[in-house]
Amino acid sequence: MKKLTFSALLLAFFCGMVSTAFSQPAQPAETTCFESRKGASEVVKRDLQPGLPNVKCSSKTGAVLWWSDPFDGTVPMGATPMLDHIPAGKAVVKSRSEKLALMPMCGTACHNGVGPKFNPPKLPTSKKPVPTPIMAAMVPDLQNLQHGRGRIWCIDCHHTTQRNKLVDNFGDPVSFDQPQLLCGKCHGDKMRDWRDGIHGKRIGEWASTGKKRWFTCTECHNPHNVQDGARNRGFVQLAPESPPQLPKGMKDAKHELVHGVAH
Ligand code: HEC
Ligand code: HEC
Ligand code: HEC
Known part of the structure:
Protein backbone atom coordinates (compact mmCIF):
# COMPACT_ATOMS: atom_id res chain seq x y z
CA MET A 1 0.00 0.00 0.00
CA LYS A 2 2.75 2.32 1.03
CA LYS A 3 4.73 1.40 -2.07
CA LEU A 4 1.76 1.99 -4.36
CA THR A 5 1.17 5.44 -2.92
CA PHE A 6 4.80 6.27 -3.40
CA SER A 7 4.89 5.22 -7.06
CA ALA A 8 1.56 6.99 -7.66
CA LEU A 9 3.11 10.11 -6.24
CA LEU A 10 6.19 9.64 -8.35
CA LEU A 11 4.04 9.19 -11.46
CA ALA A 12 1.99 12.25 -10.65
CA PHE A 13 5.20 14.20 -10.13
CA PHE A 14 6.65 13.20 -13.49
CA CYS A 15 3.34 13.73 -15.30
CA GLY A 16 3.29 17.19 -13.80
CA MET A 17 6.79 17.87 -15.04
CA VAL A 18 6.07 16.57 -18.51
CA SER A 19 2.78 18.43 -18.84
CA THR A 20 4.35 21.74 -17.70
CA ALA A 21 7.16 21.20 -20.18
CA PHE A 22 4.64 20.70 -22.99
CA SER A 23 1.93 23.17 -22.04
CA GLN A 24 4.34 26.08 -21.56
CA PRO A 25 6.54 26.47 -24.61
CA ALA A 26 9.52 28.77 -24.06
CA GLN A 27 8.10 32.30 -23.84
CA PRO A 28 9.83 34.92 -25.99
CA ALA A 29 11.40 37.68 -23.85
CA GLU A 30 8.85 40.37 -22.94
CA PRO A 70 -5.28 53.99 -29.80
CA PHE A 71 -7.78 53.52 -26.97
CA ASP A 72 -6.27 50.36 -25.48
CA GLY A 73 -5.87 50.83 -21.72
CA THR A 74 -7.41 54.32 -21.60
CA VAL A 75 -9.90 55.86 -19.16
CA PRO A 76 -12.23 58.86 -19.68
CA MET A 77 -10.50 62.23 -19.24
CA GLY A 78 -11.77 64.01 -16.14
CA ALA A 79 -13.59 67.36 -16.34
CA THR A 80 -11.33 70.08 -17.75
CA PRO A 81 -12.43 73.72 -18.18
CA MET A 82 -13.43 74.62 -21.76
CA LEU A 83 -13.61 70.95 -22.75
CA ASP A 84 -17.01 70.20 -21.27
CA HIS A 85 -18.57 70.29 -24.76
CA ILE A 86 -16.86 66.98 -25.62
CA PRO A 87 -19.40 64.14 -25.20
CA ALA A 88 -18.59 61.66 -22.42
CA GLY A 89 -16.13 59.00 -23.46
CA LYS A 90 -14.87 60.84 -26.58
CA ALA A 91 -11.80 62.21 -24.80
CA VAL A 92 -9.74 59.53 -23.11
CA VAL A 93 -6.32 59.41 -21.42
CA LYS A 94 -3.94 56.90 -19.93
CA SER A 95 -4.00 56.92 -16.15
CA ARG A 96 -0.81 58.27 -14.56
CA SER A 97 -1.63 56.96 -11.07
CA GLU A 98 -1.14 53.36 -12.09
CA LYS A 99 2.36 54.14 -13.37
CA LEU A 100 3.51 55.70 -10.09
CA ALA A 101 5.09 53.13 -7.83
CA LEU A 102 5.26 55.26 -4.67
CA MET A 103 1.87 56.92 -5.03
CA PRO A 104 -0.26 54.26 -3.30
CA MET A 105 1.88 54.72 -0.16
CA CYS A 106 2.37 58.49 -0.12
CA GLY A 107 -0.80 59.55 1.63
CA THR A 108 -1.31 56.42 3.69
CA ALA A 109 1.96 54.96 4.94
CA CYS A 110 4.13 58.05 5.38
CA HIS A 111 2.48 61.47 5.04
CA ASN A 112 -0.71 60.49 6.80
CA GLY A 113 -0.48 63.47 9.12
CA VAL A 114 -0.34 61.45 12.31
CA GLY A 115 3.53 61.27 12.71
CA PRO A 116 6.00 61.42 14.34
CA LYS A 117 6.80 58.12 12.73
CA PHE A 118 9.02 59.29 9.97
CA ASN A 119 11.35 62.17 9.44
CA PRO A 120 10.03 64.73 8.55
CA PRO A 121 7.23 63.58 10.81
CA LYS A 122 4.80 66.48 10.56
CA LEU A 123 2.99 68.00 7.62
CA PRO A 124 4.62 71.25 6.52
CA THR A 125 3.30 74.53 7.83
CA SER A 126 4.74 76.61 4.98
CA LYS A 127 5.49 76.17 1.28
CA LYS A 128 9.14 77.13 1.73
CA PRO A 129 11.83 74.65 0.63
CA VAL A 130 13.17 72.31 3.31
CA PRO A 131 15.73 69.50 2.90
CA THR A 132 14.03 66.28 1.76
CA PRO A 133 16.85 63.69 1.84
CA ILE A 134 14.57 60.66 2.21
CA MET A 135 12.45 61.69 -0.78
CA ALA A 136 15.52 62.57 -2.84
CA ALA A 137 16.94 59.10 -2.14
CA MET A 138 13.72 57.53 -3.44
CA VAL A 139 13.23 59.87 -6.42
CA PRO A 140 16.72 60.88 -7.64
CA ASP A 141 15.36 63.72 -9.80
CA LEU A 142 14.48 65.51 -6.56
CA GLN A 143 18.13 65.85 -5.55
CA ASN A 144 18.37 68.99 -7.62
CA LEU A 145 14.82 70.17 -8.24
CA GLN A 146 15.22 72.74 -10.98
CA HIS A 147 11.60 73.26 -11.97
CA GLY A 148 10.92 76.96 -11.55
CA ARG A 149 14.61 77.69 -11.04
CA GLY A 150 14.45 77.64 -7.28
CA ARG A 151 11.17 79.55 -7.02
CA ILE A 152 8.70 76.67 -6.61
CA TRP A 153 8.68 73.69 -4.27
CA CYS A 154 6.86 70.40 -3.54
CA ILE A 155 3.74 71.94 -1.99
CA ASP A 156 3.15 74.19 -5.04
CA CYS A 157 2.28 70.98 -6.86
CA HIS A 158 1.55 68.32 -4.22
CA HIS A 159 -1.40 68.60 -1.82
CA THR A 160 -0.30 69.28 1.76
CA THR A 161 -2.51 66.81 3.59
CA GLN A 162 -3.53 64.45 0.75
CA ARG A 163 -0.21 63.32 -0.62
CA ASN A 164 -1.70 61.06 -3.23
CA LYS A 165 -3.14 64.17 -4.91
CA LEU A 166 -1.83 67.22 -6.71
CA VAL A 167 -3.15 70.65 -5.79
CA ASP A 168 -4.95 73.49 -7.56
CA ASN A 169 -4.86 77.23 -6.83
CA PHE A 170 -7.65 76.92 -4.24
CA GLY A 171 -5.74 74.26 -2.33
CA ASP A 172 -8.19 71.62 -3.54
CA PRO A 173 -6.94 68.16 -4.51
CA VAL A 174 -6.34 67.29 -8.18
CA SER A 175 -5.96 63.74 -9.50
CA PHE A 176 -2.59 62.65 -10.90
CA ASP A 177 -4.58 61.66 -13.96
CA GLN A 178 -5.41 65.33 -14.62
CA PRO A 179 -2.00 67.02 -14.52
CA GLN A 180 -3.32 69.68 -16.92
CA LEU A 181 -5.21 71.20 -13.96
CA LEU A 182 -1.93 71.51 -12.07
CA CYS A 183 0.40 72.60 -14.86
CA GLY A 184 -2.26 74.94 -16.24
CA LYS A 185 -2.22 77.08 -13.11
CA CYS A 186 1.26 78.36 -14.06
CA HIS A 187 1.57 77.51 -17.76
CA GLY A 188 -1.72 78.96 -19.01
CA ASP A 189 -0.39 79.52 -22.52
CA LYS A 190 0.70 75.89 -22.93
CA MET A 191 -2.54 74.71 -21.36
CA ARG A 192 -4.51 76.70 -23.97
CA ASP A 193 -2.35 75.39 -26.83
CA TRP A 194 -2.80 71.84 -25.53
CA ARG A 195 -6.57 72.32 -25.30
CA ASP A 196 -6.59 73.63 -28.88
CA GLY A 197 -4.46 70.73 -30.14
CA ILE A 198 -1.34 72.77 -30.96
CA HIS A 199 0.76 71.45 -28.07
CA GLY A 200 1.11 67.80 -27.05
CA LYS A 201 -0.38 64.90 -28.94
CA ARG A 202 -3.67 63.15 -29.68
CA ILE A 203 -4.29 59.89 -31.46
CA GLY A 204 -7.54 58.26 -32.52
CA GLU A 205 -10.33 59.13 -34.92
CA TRP A 206 -9.58 61.75 -37.53
CA ALA A 207 -12.90 63.67 -37.43
CA SER A 208 -12.85 66.60 -35.01
CA THR A 209 -15.88 65.13 -33.23
CA GLY A 210 -14.33 61.64 -33.13
CA LYS A 211 -12.97 59.78 -30.15
CA LYS A 212 -9.39 60.66 -29.24
CA ARG A 213 -6.73 59.72 -26.75
CA TRP A 214 -5.14 62.87 -25.37
CA PHE A 215 -1.59 62.68 -24.04
CA THR A 216 -1.44 64.48 -20.70
CA CYS A 217 1.37 66.85 -19.66
CA THR A 218 3.21 64.34 -17.44
CA GLU A 219 3.23 61.63 -20.08
CA CYS A 220 5.83 63.76 -21.88
CA HIS A 221 7.25 66.08 -19.19
CA ASN A 222 8.99 64.91 -16.05
CA PRO A 223 7.70 67.45 -13.52
CA HIS A 224 10.83 67.08 -11.37
CA ASN A 225 13.23 67.55 -14.25
CA VAL A 226 11.97 70.01 -16.84
CA GLN A 227 15.45 71.40 -17.30
CA ASP A 228 17.60 68.39 -18.04
CA GLY A 229 20.54 68.19 -15.62
CA ALA A 230 23.77 69.80 -16.76
CA ARG A 231 22.19 71.13 -19.95
CA ASN A 232 19.77 73.00 -17.71
CA ARG A 233 17.20 73.10 -20.49
CA GLY A 234 14.69 70.92 -22.28
CA PHE A 235 14.28 67.16 -22.37
CA VAL A 236 16.67 64.33 -21.69
CA GLN A 237 18.15 63.64 -25.13
CA LEU A 238 17.41 60.48 -27.10
CA ALA A 239 19.50 59.12 -29.96
CA PRO A 240 17.41 59.92 -33.07
CA GLU A 241 15.86 57.30 -35.33
CA SER A 242 17.87 56.20 -38.36
CA PRO A 243 16.95 58.06 -41.59
CA PRO A 244 14.32 56.37 -43.77
CA GLN A 245 15.40 54.01 -46.54
CA LEU A 246 16.18 55.71 -49.86
CA PRO A 247 13.95 54.88 -52.84
CA LYS A 248 15.27 52.10 -55.11
CA GLY A 249 18.09 53.23 -57.35
CA MET A 250 18.93 56.37 -55.35
CA LYS A 251 22.46 56.28 -53.93
CA ASP A 252 22.33 59.22 -51.55
CA ALA A 253 20.12 62.17 -50.64
CA LYS A 254 22.55 64.89 -51.78
CA HIS A 255 20.00 66.30 -54.26
CA GLU A 256 18.10 67.60 -51.26
CA LEU A 257 20.97 70.00 -50.58
CA VAL A 258 20.51 71.70 -54.00
CA HIS A 259 17.26 73.38 -53.02
CA GLY A 260 18.00 73.97 -49.38
CA VAL A 261 15.08 75.03 -47.22
CA ALA A 262 15.52 78.63 -46.11
CA HIS A 263 15.75 78.98 -42.35
C1 HEC B 1 6.01 71.32 -10.73
C2 HEC B 1 5.24 70.49 -9.86
C3 HEC B 1 5.95 69.56 -8.92
C4 HEC B 1 6.90 69.87 -7.99
C5 HEC B 1 7.51 71.23 -7.68
C6 HEC B 1 7.19 68.64 -7.29
N1 HEC B 1 6.44 67.61 -7.82
FE1 HEC B 1 6.49 65.66 -7.25
N2 HEC B 1 5.23 65.17 -8.78
C7 HEC B 1 4.59 66.08 -9.57
C8 HEC B 1 3.77 65.37 -10.52
C9 HEC B 1 2.87 66.00 -11.57
C10 HEC B 1 3.97 64.00 -10.28
C11 HEC B 1 3.40 62.83 -11.07
C12 HEC B 1 4.38 62.51 -12.17
C13 HEC B 1 3.92 61.54 -13.24
O1 HEC B 1 2.71 61.38 -13.46
O2 HEC B 1 4.79 60.94 -13.86
C14 HEC B 1 4.87 63.91 -9.15
C15 HEC B 1 5.26 62.72 -8.55
C16 HEC B 1 5.94 62.65 -7.33
C17 HEC B 1 6.20 61.46 -6.59
C18 HEC B 1 5.74 60.06 -6.98
C19 HEC B 1 6.80 59.36 -7.74
C20 HEC B 1 6.44 57.92 -8.03
O3 HEC B 1 7.13 57.37 -8.87
O4 HEC B 1 5.49 57.36 -7.49
C21 HEC B 1 6.88 61.82 -5.45
C22 HEC B 1 7.35 60.91 -4.36
C23 HEC B 1 7.08 63.25 -5.51
N3 HEC B 1 6.49 63.73 -6.66
C24 HEC B 1 7.71 63.98 -4.54
C25 HEC B 1 8.03 65.33 -4.66
C26 HEC B 1 8.83 66.08 -3.70
C27 HEC B 1 9.37 65.52 -2.40
C28 HEC B 1 8.95 67.35 -4.19
C29 HEC B 1 9.74 68.51 -3.61
C30 HEC B 1 11.15 68.29 -3.32
C31 HEC B 1 8.21 67.40 -5.45
N4 HEC B 1 7.68 66.17 -5.69
C32 HEC B 1 8.08 68.52 -6.24
C33 HEC B 1 4.72 67.45 -9.54
C34 HEC B 1 5.66 68.13 -8.80
C1 HEC C 1 3.58 76.79 -9.33
C2 HEC C 1 3.84 77.12 -10.71
C3 HEC C 1 4.21 75.99 -11.67
C4 HEC C 1 3.55 74.78 -11.83
C5 HEC C 1 2.37 74.23 -11.05
C6 HEC C 1 4.21 74.13 -12.93
N1 HEC C 1 5.24 74.90 -13.42
FE1 HEC C 1 6.46 74.47 -14.96
N2 HEC C 1 7.58 76.11 -14.59
C7 HEC C 1 7.27 77.08 -13.65
C8 HEC C 1 8.29 78.09 -13.65
C9 HEC C 1 8.32 79.33 -12.78
C10 HEC C 1 9.26 77.68 -14.63
C11 HEC C 1 10.58 78.35 -14.96
C12 HEC C 1 10.59 79.20 -16.13
C13 HEC C 1 12.02 79.69 -16.28
O1 HEC C 1 12.42 80.53 -15.50
O2 HEC C 1 12.72 79.18 -17.15
C14 HEC C 1 8.75 76.45 -15.20
C15 HEC C 1 9.38 75.74 -16.23
C16 HEC C 1 8.81 74.67 -16.89
C17 HEC C 1 9.35 74.05 -18.08
C18 HEC C 1 10.65 74.40 -18.73
C19 HEC C 1 10.52 75.52 -19.67
C20 HEC C 1 11.79 75.70 -20.42
O3 HEC C 1 12.07 76.83 -20.69
O4 HEC C 1 12.48 74.71 -20.75
C21 HEC C 1 8.49 73.06 -18.45
C22 HEC C 1 8.62 72.12 -19.63
C23 HEC C 1 7.42 73.05 -17.48
N3 HEC C 1 7.64 74.05 -16.56
C24 HEC C 1 6.36 72.17 -17.52
C25 HEC C 1 5.46 72.02 -16.47
C26 HEC C 1 4.53 70.93 -16.34
C27 HEC C 1 4.39 69.80 -17.35
C28 HEC C 1 3.82 71.12 -15.19
C29 HEC C 1 2.78 70.25 -14.58
C30 HEC C 1 3.23 68.90 -14.17
C31 HEC C 1 4.31 72.35 -14.59
N4 HEC C 1 5.30 72.85 -15.39
C32 HEC C 1 3.81 72.89 -13.42
C33 HEC C 1 6.14 77.09 -12.84
C34 HEC C 1 5.26 76.05 -12.65
C1 HEC D 1 3.24 64.70 -26.58
C2 HEC D 1 4.16 65.29 -25.65
C3 HEC D 1 3.80 66.55 -24.90
C4 HEC D 1 2.67 66.79 -24.14
C5 HEC D 1 1.47 65.89 -23.95
C6 HEC D 1 2.85 68.10 -23.56
N1 HEC D 1 4.05 68.64 -23.96
FE1 HEC D 1 4.86 70.39 -23.34
N2 HEC D 1 6.40 70.17 -24.64
C7 HEC D 1 6.63 69.06 -25.42
C8 HEC D 1 7.81 69.26 -26.23
C9 HEC D 1 8.40 68.25 -27.22
C10 HEC D 1 8.31 70.54 -25.88
C11 HEC D 1 9.56 71.21 -26.39
C12 HEC D 1 9.33 72.12 -27.49
C13 HEC D 1 10.62 72.80 -27.84
O1 HEC D 1 11.68 72.46 -27.31
O2 HEC D 1 10.53 73.69 -28.64
C14 HEC D 1 7.41 71.08 -24.88
C15 HEC D 1 7.56 72.32 -24.27
C16 HEC D 1 6.82 72.74 -23.16
C17 HEC D 1 7.11 73.90 -22.34
C18 HEC D 1 8.30 74.81 -22.51
C19 HEC D 1 8.04 75.73 -23.63
C20 HEC D 1 9.16 76.65 -23.91
O3 HEC D 1 8.85 77.78 -24.23
O4 HEC D 1 10.35 76.25 -23.87
C21 HEC D 1 6.15 73.98 -21.39
C22 HEC D 1 6.02 75.04 -20.30
C23 HEC D 1 5.24 72.87 -21.60
N3 HEC D 1 5.68 72.14 -22.67
C24 HEC D 1 4.12 72.61 -20.83
C25 HEC D 1 3.19 71.62 -21.11
C26 HEC D 1 1.91 71.50 -20.44
C27 HEC D 1 1.42 72.42 -19.35
C28 HEC D 1 1.28 70.40 -20.98
C29 HEC D 1 -0.11 69.86 -20.66
C30 HEC D 1 -1.23 70.81 -20.71
C31 HEC D 1 2.18 69.85 -21.97
N4 HEC D 1 3.31 70.62 -22.03
C32 HEC D 1 1.92 68.70 -22.73
C33 HEC D 1 5.88 67.89 -25.43
C34 HEC D 1 4.66 67.73 -24.79
Missing part, protein backbone atom coordinates in the same frame (compact mmCIF):
# COMPACT_ATOMS: atom_id res chain seq x y z
CA THR A 31 9.20 43.56 -25.00
CA THR A 32 8.60 46.82 -23.18
CA CYS A 33 8.56 50.10 -25.07
CA PHE A 34 7.77 53.63 -24.01
CA GLU A 35 4.93 55.75 -25.39
CA SER A 36 6.21 59.28 -24.74
CA ARG A 37 8.69 59.46 -21.83
CA LYS A 38 11.33 56.80 -21.26
CA GLY A 39 11.06 55.27 -17.81
CA ALA A 40 7.58 56.70 -17.19
CA SER A 41 5.20 55.62 -19.96
CA GLU A 42 6.14 52.00 -20.66
CA VAL A 43 3.78 49.53 -22.33
CA VAL A 44 4.28 45.81 -22.68
CA LYS A 45 3.99 44.53 -26.23
CA ARG A 46 1.26 41.92 -26.56
CA ASP A 47 -1.16 40.61 -29.16
CA LEU A 48 -4.64 42.19 -29.08
CA GLN A 49 -5.70 39.49 -31.53
CA PRO A 50 -3.53 36.70 -32.91
CA GLY A 51 -0.97 38.45 -35.13
CA LEU A 52 -2.12 41.97 -34.19
CA PRO A 53 0.27 43.57 -31.69
CA ASN A 54 -0.97 46.46 -29.53
CA VAL A 55 2.06 48.56 -30.52
CA LYS A 56 5.02 48.57 -32.88
CA CYS A 57 8.24 49.73 -31.31
CA SER A 58 11.47 51.18 -32.62
CA SER A 59 14.33 48.75 -32.17
CA LYS A 60 16.68 51.73 -31.95
CA THR A 61 15.06 53.98 -29.37
CA GLY A 62 12.49 51.66 -27.81
CA ALA A 63 9.78 54.25 -28.55
CA VAL A 64 6.30 53.27 -29.70
CA LEU A 65 5.96 54.06 -33.40
CA TRP A 66 2.40 52.83 -34.01
CA TRP A 67 -0.69 51.81 -32.04
CA SER A 68 -3.15 49.29 -33.45
CA ASP A 69 -5.82 50.39 -30.97
